[in-house]
Amino acid sequence: MRNDTDGYLQIGQVAERTELSLKTIRHYDEVGLVQPSARSAGGFRLYTEADVARLLVIRRMKPLGFTLAEMKQLLEAVDALDEQGTTNDQRTAAAAYLLEYRDKARDSAERLRRQLSYAEELTELLTARTSLPSD
Structure with missing residues (x-):
């Protein structure tokens, strides 16, 4: 049986990998910087590796x-x-x-x-x- 999150990362996993808070990632979605590539059947944000790479660019820009x-x-x-x-x-x-x-x-x-x-x-x-x- 295929899970609708196969190949995607959930927001908690993305937060861990990027060292950004869930709140920050949600904010970036709301302002249109990085929107999740998909949503699960339950409406949860799902991210790809490309989305993570974009978030990492933002994380590098923020302290500058x-x-x-x-x-x-x-x-x-x-x-x-x-x-x-x-x-x-x-x-x-x-x-x-x-x-x-x-x-x-x-x-x-x-x-x-x-x-x-x-x-x-x-x-x-x-x-x-x-x-x-x-x-």
Whole structure:
């Protein structure tokens, strides 16, 4: 007997694989970022590996300060580059978006590296200040 979830992942499995909360995944569905590829007979969200890959892209963008609108635009650009019927003009525009977002990601990553460095410096300072002298 075939289960209607064969080949699909349920939302809990997707949450575990992506390290996103169920609430976050549902929110991304509601705002149209990543919608489940199917629903079970009971109405439960069912996801494919491609859906998981999209969620992972979003998860990578989130700490870099991308807005939901930017996330959606980036995913649409990726889709445009992957689709067969995309015109050369559409491909050019999609590639331009990806370059713009790559630069933003690079700048955000550098900012986060600086913040991490400051946090490590503070940790070292506090460790040095709280170390007990040895007798």
